[in-house]
Amino acid sequence: MAKLERIHLAIMHEIERQGSLTAAAKxxxxxxxxxxxxxxxxxxxxxxxxxxxxxxxxxxxxxxEFLLSVAARLLPQLAHAEDRIRQFASGExxxxxxxxxxxxxxxxxxxxxxxxxxxxxxxxVDVLQKFQFGGIGALFGREIDMLVTPDxxxxxxxxxxxxxxxxxxxxxxxxxxLRDADFVLAHQLAEETLITYPVAIERxxxxxxxxxxxxxxxxxxxxxxxxxxxxxxxxxxxxxAALPRWLVDEHSSRFxxxxxxxxxxxxxxxxxxGIREAxxxxxxxxxFIEMAADQKKVPEPQTP
Amino acid sequence: MAKLERIHLAIMHEIERQGSLTAAAKxxxxxxxxxxxxxxxxxxxxxxxxxxxxxxxxxxxxxxEFLLSVAARLLPQLAHAEDRIRQFASGExxxxxxxxxxxxxxxxxxxxxxxxxxxxxxxxVDVLQKFQFGGIGALFGREIDMLVTPDxxxxxxxxxxxxxxxxxxxxxxxxxxLRDADFVLAHQLAEETLITYPVAIERxxxxxxxxxxxxxxxxxxxxxxxxxxxxxxxxxxxxxAALPRWLVDEHSSRFxxxxxxxxxxxxxxxxxxGIREAxxxxxxxxxFIEMAADQKKVPEPQTP
DNA sequence: TAAATAGATGAGTAGAATTCATTATTCATT
DNA sequence: AATGAATAATGAATTCTACTCATCTATTTA
Numbered sequence: 001m002a003k004l005e006r007i008h009l010a011i012m013h014e015i016e017r018q019g020s021l022t023a024a025a026k027x028x029x030x031x032x033x034x035x036x037x038x039x040x041x042x043x044x045x046x047x048x049x050x051x052x053x054x055x056x057x058x059x060x061x062x063x064x065e066f067l068l069s070v071a072a073r074l075l076p077q078l079a080h081a082e083d084r085i086r087q088f089a090s091g092e093x094x095x096x097x098x099x100x101x102x103x104x105x106x107x108x109x110x111x112x113x114x115x116x117x118x119x120x121x122x123x124x125v126d127v128l129q130k131f132q133f134g135g136i137g138a139l140f141g142r143e144i145d146m147l148v149t150p151d152x153x154x155x156x157x158x159x160x161x162x163x164x165x166x167x168x169x170x171x172x173x174x175x176x177x178l179r180d181a182d183f184v185l186a187h188q189l190a191e192e193t194l195i196t197y198p199v200a201i202e203r204x205x206x207x208x209x210x211x212x213x214x215x216x217x218x219x220x221x222x223x224x225x226x227x228x229x230x231x232x233x234x235x236x237x238x239x240x241a242a243l244p245r246w247l248v249d250e251h252s253s254r255f256x257x258x259x260x261x262x263x264x265x266x267x268x269x270x271x272x273x274g275i276r277e278a279x280x281x282x283x284x285x286x287x288f289i290e291m292a293a294d295q296k297k298v299p300e301p302q303t304p
Numbered sequence: 305m306a307k308l309e310r311i312h313l314a315i316m317h318e319i320e321r322q323g324s325l326t327a328a329a330k331x332x333x334x335x336x337x338x339x340x341x342x343x344x345x346x347x348x349x350x351x352x353x354x355x356x357x358x359x360x361x362x363x364x365x366x367x368x369e370f371l372l373s374v375a376a377r378l379l380p381q382l383a384h385a386e387d388r389i390r391q392f393a394s395g396e397x398x399x400x401x402x403x404x405x406x407x408x409x410x411x412x413x414x415x416x417x418x419x420x421x422x423x424x425x426x427x428x429v430d431v432l433q434k435f436q437f438g439g440i441g442a443l444f445g446r447e448i449d450m451l452v453t454p455d456x457x458x459x460x461x462x463x464x465x466x467x468x469x470x471x472x473x474x475x476x477x478x479x480x481x482l483r484d485a486d487f488v489l490a491h492q493l494a495e496e497t498l499i500t501y502p503v504a505i506e507r508x509x510x511x512x513x514x515x516x517x518x519x520x521x522x523x524x525x526x527x528x529x530x531x532x533x534x535x536x537x538x539x540x541x542x543x544x545a546a547l548p549r550w551l552v553d554e555h556s557s558r559f560x561x562x563x564x565x566x567x568x569x570x571x572x573x574x575x576x577x578g579i580r581e582a583x584x585x586x587x588x589x590x591x592f593i594e595m596a597a598d599q600k601k602v603p604e605p606q607t608p
Numbered sequence: 609t610a611a612a613t614a615g616a617t618g619a620g621t622a623g624a625a626t627t628c629a630t631t632a633t634t635c636a637t638t
Numbered sequence: 639a640a641t642g643a644a645t646a647a648t649g650a651a652t653t654c655t656a657c658t659c660a661t662c663t664a665t666t667t668a
Contacts, residue, residue: 063392088367
């Protein structure tokens with residue numbers, strides 16, 4: 001019957017703090033009468049006096065004292081909860097689950113995430129590798145909130161923002177006959193062993209943008225998970241690989257490898273961040289995309 | 305602006321539990337429309353969606369999920385607080401501060417308090433010796449809630465209940481010439497050393513009821529705090545004491561002492577429990593007085 | 609395709625919260 | 639005492655808002 005409401009706790013608390021109904025009423029933007037009625041009603045409903053009327057001032061009874069302790073505990077929690085909700089509302093708090101469809105992007109992403117975490121302390125970032133979620137459908141299915149991919153799929157409800165230009169290049173070892181060439185033509189790969197990440201062929205730039213159009217297939221195709229191992233194999237003449245140029249540059253100090261353009265003109269590609277259209281207005285999402293775009297220039301070797 | 309109310313938490317919680325507005329509404333004795341309006345209003349006020357409408361069922365958003373966690377934490381606390389308050393109301397919970405004005409009553413009181421604590425687990429009992437509070441005024445001043453005293457003071461606002469009849473007797477040692485007498489007369493104490501508790505003379509039965517009326521004073525008056533020491537002194541012939549008969553009986557196995565009536569008829573006294581009239585209806589107070597009254601017969605030696 | 613079931617919406621209403629106006633106490637000052 | 643200032647209590651009037659009702663739309667099931 002008697003429901004304890006927030007206002008009751010607030011009134012109790014403020015009377016205690018201010019020492020009088022009148023003062024408490026002022027602070028709560030109510031009238032003295034309102035408080036008197038409210039307390040009176042509560043008291044009659046629960047059947048206990050909460051305040052002992054001693055002359056013109058009020059002393060809490062045992063029950064009143066108990067309620068005051070409840071108020072002291074719960075009111076801050078409610079206030080805090082409101083604060084949190086407000087953070088969700090303003091888009092400064094939330095969870096950002098990022099799905100990666102782009103194998104070598106991980107290191108690039110780290111460069112974006114690191115400063116982002118400092119600027120958005122209330123956003124929890126989680127990064128999922130592609131085998132941990134269901135591709136582009138995961139965006140719709142809300143398994144992830146952001147998709148990092150070189151292959152945007154312009155569907156209604158999704159929005160893809162380009163954030164990073166890169167050039168896939170062919171990587172060859174120091175003994176390779178093409179090591180000093182500027183570029184490579186498709187037919188020159190016909191007798192090569194091509195090393196790639198283990199993803200579907202149509203998702204590999206070198207096939208879709210270069211080999212397939214020319215109707216060429218390499219002699220052999222090896223699958224390697226790790227970039228480091230891949231470059232190691234290439235450096236030791238066990239095959240050639242196709243990787244973003246910036247990635248090759250980053251490792252050039254550790255591996256003796258050479259980068260060649262794919263075709264005379266080279267190939268231009270972009271990395272996209274895909275999000276649900278509904279999330280486009282969320283502050284922390286906008287901020288992430290913006291920071292990712294600012295990072296786009298190929299990170300240069302740090303040594304001066 | 306947006307005040308988070310208990311009802312909001314309750315609605316959120318119930319929607320989660322029931323899985324639908326309609327079911328939740330039923331459980332809350334409200335209509336589906338009411339919940340829809342309530343959630344809608346809250347959402348628009350705080351500026352965040354709390355539930356994602358997926359077809360005909362609802363999934364909590366991040367903010368919604370957070371609010372659900374708040375609800376799960378706070379709702380039980382509120383319910384528990386109401387429970388507590390209800391206990392205060394029904395008089396099954398409270399604090400009972402007992403002031404003792406009667407020196408030797410302590411052991412008798414323990415016999416009452418011990419079983420009382422078992423029966424009233426939610427009542428905190430505290431016992432204050434007389435020097436720890438301001439006598440009868442402490443009842444008015446709410447330093448204590450109950451006064452154990454042989455001297456009731458029938459003032460408006462207070463109520464005294466007799467709970468224990470006792471007979472003050474004179475205690476003498478095994479060598480004392482009166483050891484085998486049935487009673488003692490006032491003038492027989494004129495040359496004695498009288499040992500009493502250290503309280504004002506007018507508060508000592510032996511003076512007010514026995515010596516003063518006869519105009520007699522003992523040769524010497526010694527003050528001792530502890531009943532045990534007092535009886536030890538008496539047993540070794542260092543004086544005589546006046547104590548309740550039941551107390552002497554209780555110690556008779558350990559001390560060689562004899563009890564004599566004060567005067568031919570003896571003296572009849574009572575212990576009273578004084579409370580504020582305003583507290584007379586409180587259950588746990590009534591129960592205490594009742595238990596105290598049931599304890600009134602002099603406890604007999606337990607050995608069969 | 610129809611039927612059933614869910615939530616959303618707008619208007620109207622009942623009931624509760626609040627104010628207003630007033631009375632009754634208490635307390636300090638003279 | 640007497641006065642005045644300040645406080646809480648009280649009852650009636652008013653304002654508000656939470657709720658219901660009736661209806662509509664969308665989704666799911668048969």
